[in-house]
Every structure is written in C-alpha cells, then in structure tokens.
Amino acid sequence: MASHHRGRIPSYLATAAALLLAFLLPPLASSQSQWQNCDDKTSMFTQNSTYQANIQALSTTLPKNASSSRTLFAFASIGTVPDIVYALALCRGDANASTCGTCVSNGFKGAQQLCPYNKVAAVYEDHCYVGFSNKNILSPTGGDNNALILMNTQNVTEPVKEVFNTAVGILLNATAEYAATNSSRRFGTGEKGFETIDKGKPKIYGVAQCRPDMAPTDCRSCLGNIIADMPQYLSGRQGGRILGLQCNYRYEQYPFFTGPSLLQLPAPSVGEAPSPAPDNVTPPPVRGGGTRNGTVRILAIALPIVVAILAAVVICFCLWRRKSKPAALKASLSYPKNPEDIQSIDSLILDLSTLRAATDNFDESNKLGEGGFGVVYKGIIPNNEEIAVKRLSQSSGQGIEELKNELVLVAKLQHKNLVRLLGVCLEEQEKLLVYEYMPNKSLDTILFDPDRRSQLDWGKRFRIVNGIARGLQYLHEDSQLKIIHRDLKASNVLLDSDFNPKISDFGLARLFGSDQSHDITNRVVGTYGYMSPEYAMRGNYSIKSDVFSFGVLILEIVTGKRNSVAYDSEQAVDLLSLVWEHWTMGTIVGIMDSSMTSHSPGDQMLKCAHIGLLCVQEDPADRPMMSVVTVMLSSSTVSLQAPSRPAFCIQKSGMNYSGMHTDPYPGVSHPTSRSPMSPNEVSITELEPR
Template identity: 40%
Template sequence: MSVEADNLTISCQYEYENYLTNDTFESNLKLLLDSLSHNTATTGFYNTTVGEGLNRINGQALCRGDASSTACESCVSNASQGIMKLCNAKDALIWYELCQVRYSFQDFFSNTAYTGKYPDSNGQDKLASDPADYYTYLMYLMKNISTEAVNSTQMFATGQINYSLSQTIYGLVQCTRDMSGDDCYNCLNSALGDLKACCYLREGGTVVSRNCNVRYEPYRFFNGSITSVLSYPASTGTGDKWKKGRIVLIVGILGLLLAVLAGSCAVYFNWRKAKQGISEELPFMDLATIKAATDDFSSSNKLGQGGFGTVYKGLLSDGKEVAVKRLSRKSWQGLEEFKNEVILIAKLQHRNLVRLLGCGIEGDEKLLVYEFMPNKSLDIYIFDSDKRAQLDWYTCNNIIDGIARGLVYLHEDSRLRIIHRDLKPSNVLLDHDMVAKISDFGMARIFCENQSSAKTRRVVGTYGYMAPEYAMEGLFSVKSDVFSFGVILLEIISGKRNSGFYLTEQAQTLLAYAWKLWTEGKELELVDPSLAESGQAAEIVRCIHVGLLCVQEDPEDRPTMSEVVTLLGGQKGTPPEPKKPAFWVGRAAQVLDRSLAPNLPANDITVSSISPR
C-alpha cells in the first residue's frame, strides 16, 4: 500500500519558514518521525521532542481508538513518510484514516485552539433523503458519544442509532489525550458545528482538526465493539411510520423530478460554460426564479448597497429566505471577478463563512444567492449607537472569535489558501444567533501551497482596513488579512471607525489613538462603556493587545491567524509587546482622487495602479 493510500488531508504551514534538504532540522525531523512510528503503537498516543534551540522539533501521533497496535504502527509509519514527501514546512499535520501525525518548531502540546478541516472524501457521500430529520438523529448520536469520549481514558467513543427499519447511522469521535475533559468537549462541539457546515445534506461526513476528529457514515466503518447503541426518544407509532413512509415516497418522486431538471440544467450550463468559462460544478438559478423571490428586485426588499451592486432579501418557493447580490452593470466587477467569487465560495465550507446557495447569469445580469443573515452586517451594530446597545462583551467576544476562526480556515485549513483582501465590518454578516460569517469574496485570491505572498498592480479594498504594504506597494499575504482583522477588532472594542478619527484632536486614526493609550497605560479608555460594564477588564485588555499586534507596520511582526486564536483564548501566556502600528491608513482616503472611482461608496476606494511603471 502506498503512503498516500489512506491520506485524508494535510496542513502545511508555509507562512512559517521551510526547512532545507539535509539541514539539521530535517535530520531531527527524521529522528522524531521514526520515534513516533515505533512508540505510538503501545498506547495509541505519543508526544516527543527532538533537538535543541532553533532545530528543536515537537512531535505528536494519535491512532484511532479502534486501531490495533499493528495497524497503528503501520499507519504512523506511512503518515510519517507521507508528511516528509508532501511537505517541507517547519509546521505540518497529516491525517490518515487510522491516525494523524504532527510536528512543529513551536510547542503545541496541550494547545487547544480549534480549526476544523474537511477531507475531500466528504463529497463522495450520498445525499440524505430528508436532511433535517437525518441531522436530528445524527446530532443525538454524536452528542451522546461525545459525552462518553470526554469521560473515557482513551477519549474515544463509537456509537450507532437506528434511523429507520433499514438504515443505521454510525458515529465516531476522538480527542488527543493531552487535553482536559472540558477542552475535549469544546473541541468536539466545535467539530460538530463544522460537520453541519460541510455535510448537512449528506449521509456521511468527516471533520478533522489538530485536537479532535468526528465522523459518521450510514455503514459501520470502525472496528471493535460499539460503545453506545442508541434509540432516538421519539414516537414510533404506526401512524408516524406511515406518515414518514409517505414523506419518503414524495421526496423520492421530487428527487426524480429534480434529477431530470438537474440534467436539463447541466446541458444548459455546459453551453454557458463553453461561452463564458463558468465551472459546471456551480449551483445555478434562473433569472425568473430570482426575480420571483425578490419581487422583481423590489426596493422594499433592498438590504443594502455596495461598490459592486445591491443586495436584496428574497423568499424562495419552498419558504427559504435568501439574500441576493445583484451586481451593478456599471460595476467594474466583471465576469472574471464574478466567476472568482462563485468558484471560491462554492468550495468553501465553514460555519464562519457565508454559504453560497446558487448563482445566475443571464444577459447582463450577474447574481449571487446566499443564505440570509437576519442581523445583517457587523458595521450596523458597532457604529450605530442604538444597535450597539444590544451588544454585550460576550457577544462581541464571540464575533471576534468567529471572524478569527473563519480566517484561520481560509489561510490554513481549507483545500485552498485564500487571501480575502477586503475584510471590513460590512463584509462580516451576522446570523440569527449573532454568529459572525465572513462574506464578499470578489477580491479574494488563491495562493499555491508553498506561496506566502504576491504582488499586484491593481490594488483593491477599503482604505482604513488595507495593510500598508498592500496599499503602497501592492504586496499582499495572509498578514494583509491579519492587519484588517486587527482594525476590526479595535473598532468593535471602541465603537469607533478607524477612518473616523481623521483630523480629530485625539489622533489621526483609531490605531494611533489606541497606540497612544496603550503606551500611556490607559488602554481601558479605548473601550466602549457598554462593553466595559459587561466584560472583564483582563479579557478586554488582552483583545486590545492582540489587536495592536495585528496592526503592526511590519507584516513579519504580525501573528498568524491561528496564533491570534490561541492568544485570544489566553492559551499562550502573556502576548509579546506590540510595536508601533502604521498610522497613515486613515489619511490616505482623504487625498485620493474621487474621479478614479465615481461609482464607489465613500469608503470603498479602488486604485488601478499605484506603482511606477
């Protein structure tokens, strides 16, 4: 069997330094992986460290709880070979069917920062006939075995639940054994949230992460005895069974009709692809359906307007509320930017990213259909005094954490490495539970696995949120998004816009004001009074501290988003002292020639070229 045979996915952190062939780090890595291969099989979990100083490497291997010692040793050996073959970063993690292997120059033992990852194999599972009903049974199973895993010494549990007379759902959960019970439960709970984001419509799915993994299938995929055999606590009367049978029959008929319709759409879509290069994988809605949903783009359904067009609320024929982004015909976001946004979002699945439901192209009309966010965007809450009164520290802290985790997924844990390039409060949407979801990927760019930065002559984005190296030189990287995140964090805490400080007595920018207060030891004066009343001072100061680290002028000084999540969680001791931020970002917007972008809102400025030819 080849070393890639059971490889689910891999995470290579190329934003850190790569090691070189035949250098000391590589030699130590080979020793470390060899030690993991030989020592993990005894207990199924093993931590070790090799080397000193800059060449010190920490390693960890975890075998699935049902794997035999022979299967465990074989899997860790194959995974060790695979990670050497596929990655030369100084921080990497590979997941196999029966094990995972991780190494890093950083000390990650007992670090509980969660970031989920979806294996490509998820797309191979069949669609559930009744996703909502199936999901109800699934969550009952997974939450029960999660509790069982937390209380077991192996931090591993399996289970099954009868979904119908002919169908059973099987589940498995596991945590690394360097976690506390509470941390394990929180990790599994986060993974189950991601499981819904990736696999809600399917009969099977997997989410893997650094510290915990979850999986479910309609067939038994694990070995050994089942630790929990469950029955859902619901009525099982004959009438209910007959009702369910009729529903299944109706769904089956509708499924057949939809299959015929999908086939017709595929023929049409392939023709469109030949003309416009749109991927056949994308969900497609015709203009008539979208017009009917929005009452022909009625002004009463208008949710907002941006540089690229207008967003409307829509109601589909099945009663589902949606948000429809109708690109302006005057917008310079042409077909390429539209294709970019659709292709990107269609491949991204995370609970902190807005979900694309469909798209439409007909004549000059270019439309994107998203899940509806009843609480609209973050800027409405943090910059409006009445709305802001509805926010307490708990909600704000969760929003900050959600944005950070969404960026970790984009930068590190998705199948693609994605730089958003236009992160700002109006592009952070809030669902009915005030969960933050990053939106608007029209300006996003995909990086290759080993690519850490790029340069463009076409700088796009919003002044006040753009990193200085991007706005001035066209250089962008994951650290550009980190800068934008830092600005948003400080705006959430203060309730003030970064650009709103221009020519005030306090400072030219919010960043300059925050830095001034920090150096004077008066950082709590930055905090909006409503947050100061509902939050703990130490937590709020830590957030300000992290925000200032994110907006440091030199991108090398800024933390990665995974480090931000760890710092925000207080899992890394005292953060390093921040260096002086870049202060120019608020002033630049004032001197820009508005004739360059007459159709853009005041704060959405785009420069076609800023570098000398």
C-alpha cells in the same frame, strides 16, 4: 484481544511508519474504548516542556471548536518551531455537540496517557478521533500517515461468506460515494440486506467519513483505497473498521450510528436470479394457433425494447435540458479548466423564474440595500427559507471577474463563520448572486450607529471577534484551500439573528498553493485603513495582510470608532495611533466604547486591544497566525508578548465619511474610479504601487 502489525504498506499511505491491527471489543464495551496510534520513531518531548504546554493549550480549545463547528471538525496550531504543535479533531457526523466535545476532550486525555511524551500521536474513539504532530498533519507530506485496522473476532458462516463480502463491498462503496459527493460534512451512512438460507434477510450497517475540508475527489480516492484493502484484512468478518486521520469507514451487523440510514440498499429479491424449471412440469397449452403465439412472442420481445429506447431518449433529453444552463454559464464565465471547480459550480445554478417569484419580481419593498454594483433584495423561496439576492447592474460590465472568483472559491468553502453562497443565475442578461439572509445586515451598520451600537454588548462583541478569527483561521489554515481575503472590514462582516458573524465578499480573495507564503500584485485593491503597509505600498500580500485587517477590525469593535476618521489628539491622527497613544500611557480603558464599558469585563477588553495591537505590527513576521490568535482569545493562561509601535497607514486629506454603508451583502465589489474610497465603502480603492 490480540494485535499484530500489518506487513504490507498500503498505497494510500505515502510515508506510513507503522500500522497496527487490533480486534474490536464486544459492542457493549466498545463505546468506552480508545485505540491509540503512537509514532515512536519521532522525537519525544519532556515533561513540563513548551511542547507539552502547547498540547495542553490545544486540548482546551479544540473540544470547543469541534463541538461548535457545523462539520464537527477543528484544526489548530500553536507555538513556533521546534515546539509548534498541529492538532485536529473530527467527530462522527451523527454526534451531537455535547458528545463531540466530551469525546475530543477524552481523546486528548487518552493521548497523553496512552502515548506519553510522543510528539506524534492519534487516539480514536467510537464518536471521534484526535491527532497531533510537530508537522502540519493536513499537508500531503506532514500528515500522520498511520492507519488503524480493527476487526470483529467473529466470522460469518462459510455458506454466506461470499454473499456477505459482496454486500459489504456494495454498501461501503455506496456510502463512500455519498460521503464524497452528497454531503458537505463528508459523512455517509447506509444499510444493506443480504440473503441467508436460514435467517431471512439480515442487514449490514456502514459509515464512511472524510475530513470535511477535503475535496470530493480526494475523499473518494482516500475511501476507495482503504475499501480496496477490505478483502485482505476484513474478509468474512462480521464487523470491522479502518481508521485514519484523512478518512475512515466502519461496518457492523447491528445499527451503531444515530438516526436513520442516509442510504438504504435492499437485499436482492428471491426471483432475481433465474432458476431452472423442474423436469416434471409441462408448459401450458397454447390456444389460438401458431401465428397468434408467434405474434405474442414478437410483442413480448419488442415492447420492452421499445419502452427501453423511449425511456433512454426521455432521460437523455432531461439530462440535456438540465446541463444546458450550466454549460452556457460555464462558457460565458470562462471558468478555469479544473473539473472540481466546474462540478462545484453546477450545484449552484438557479432559475431566473424562481428568483423573480422569491423577490416579487425584484419589488422595491424587498430592497435591502444598494451600491455601485447594483441592488440587494430580500426573497423567500418555496421552502420558506429567506434569501438575499444580489442583482448586479446590467448596464455595467464590471464585476464579472470578481463574480467568477467568488463562485469558484465560495463553492468550495464551508464554515459557520463564512456567509453561504446559495446560488447564481445568469439568464437574460441578469447577473444574480443568492446568499443566506442575514437579518442584522453588516457589522458597521450597528457598530458605528449611535442609536444601535448599544445592541452590541461586550458578550456579543467578543463572540463576533471570536467568530471572525475562526473564519479567518479556516481560510488560512484549516481549509484544504489557502485563501487570502484581501478586503476584510466591518462592512464585509454580516450578522445573523443571534449576532453571530459571517465573513462575506470573496470577490477580491486569492487562492494560494499549500507551499506558497506570499504574492505580489501590480493592482492593489481594497479599502484604506484596513490595508497592511506592505500591501498598500508594494503590492505584497499574504495571510499576514488579512491578520493586519483583523487587528484593525478588533480595535474598531473594542472602541466603537472607525479607523478612517481623524480623532482630536495632539499626537494621534487615526485609530491605530490613538489606541497606541493610550496603550503607552496606560489609559486604554478610557477609549473603550462607552455604550458597553459599564458592565463589561475590563481584562477581557484589554486583552482584545492587546491582540489587536499585535496584529497590526509593521513587520508581517511579528503578527501572529490566526490559529494562535484563536488560542489567545480562548485561553486565560497564554501570555501575550508586548506589542511594538504599530504600522500607520496615513489617510489622504479630504476624505469624507458622512454616509453610512447601505449594502448588507458586499459580495462582489467594483472599482468605480481611481479616487480614494467613496463615502459608502462599496467601491474598491485602487492604488498604483510605488
């Protein structure tokens, strides 16, 4: 197997340090092959160093995170500068969870063997790739910009080379377009036939894939740039691939992926190209005279034209009808002028008639909950999928800004621990949001119910904590967008039939730029008890504000107590004070939820309480990143620093929490007054910053 460096730096690699060329191994051996890309121009780490320990910690968590992710993608970071390590793993879209986990685990092992002590490295296998760096490899300036080109040593025969190259180009462009625009996994497969003289119509098989957190335009641009390099490096090769951390593609003359092709492009038929008639063939005689012959010729020419015009008119009419509703929706909501936002909204438009049929015209028997915004109904759409339809109150003009915000953001977010927004409808003065149906409603309806809390054993609670942490990590660090939720609480965590958590309600969420760390607002909205002190008092919010809310939520899950209730203690008033008092006294186990402490691992519960206290530190800089929290939760070897006295948010007197929250889909919240939070936690607390 030969290799050499490619001399030209391609346009899609902004700061490429090097690019390796290698040849593919034969198909039978390639499944066990690894290809590495080691950046020797960066500094190296030493054996048994903190940097190496951080890589080891990530090699434990990332295989699990990637294999359990719906998109088979995981990104995490651990440590602090100069020993911080960023790592990502992406499995091929057709891999199953077992194959993905094993592949990522082998990738980490291969990286440490093939790139020993390199701070920046990437290892590629047939079913996955793994990369790590001391810079954020998801950012435009910090990513690993090396790409690896692999090519088959065998060429196609010269007579069909041009046809073969054309077929490969068509196939790769089609699969790239499918991966970018038609797949939430940013993954596409396809096959295309091509004609040969002596071998009939063989096929070419292709795969195109991007990181699933990339926007469609970014994915298409990345794939388009590497496909543009195909003529220079892979022309006439029977197979080849270009592998990068942002996107990759591969084609072969044999099916190398699992399952049927998502795209099937046929070979051109034999009769497509006109062929000259042989000289010895005489046209058949025409009967009926020249006039009839002329009429036939005119009809033969005119009829196809008329049919084509009519078809064009019908198509244009259908497109106009299809786009008229999205256009009206965009105008009524005054969306931002970002084409990506508009394109992502179009796919969410639903017909009012469909939702009326699904909910039996919003029958009372299908009501799931009710709040200040309106009512939530259960529905069943024609494919028997259960949905939850939030019907915003027609008499209230509140909520349209939150609705716009949620549509633009949630349409771009895809993670198993975020609730899926399935559609929206704004017809006949109706404002309807459609979500995936969550049978167990919201976390607070079980956690704080004396009769139901026993359903949440420690195994379920720990899974809920992990799921919320991963969802927040995706919002803060793994998604291409940096999202601050601003209203994380128990009633905004929904539970599916297996008690897996999904974060909901993005009506108050805020989008940050990649280099933005915090912002200040004059309108503080959220829920008492979950707000960080810097946000509640000064309107200053950041990802660390969400970390504070997550810490409060952990302590509620561990103790089974609401943070908004005053507890009997000489020194403690609220939940944070109560937990801190027992922590300093060494009696923390005594306030764990008694409904699940008898058969639960005390050390794991203690660790969760410890992490919760770290997340509610008064100084935002002392609170950990969510990627660090996920490592803490999953690793038994990571040592936790001692927490300091947490920040306290003193509750106003006179608050009554006698009611239960009845809205299982908070989606869009509405500030109904300037008073403290209402008993059912549906309304938004508004504070004037001091």
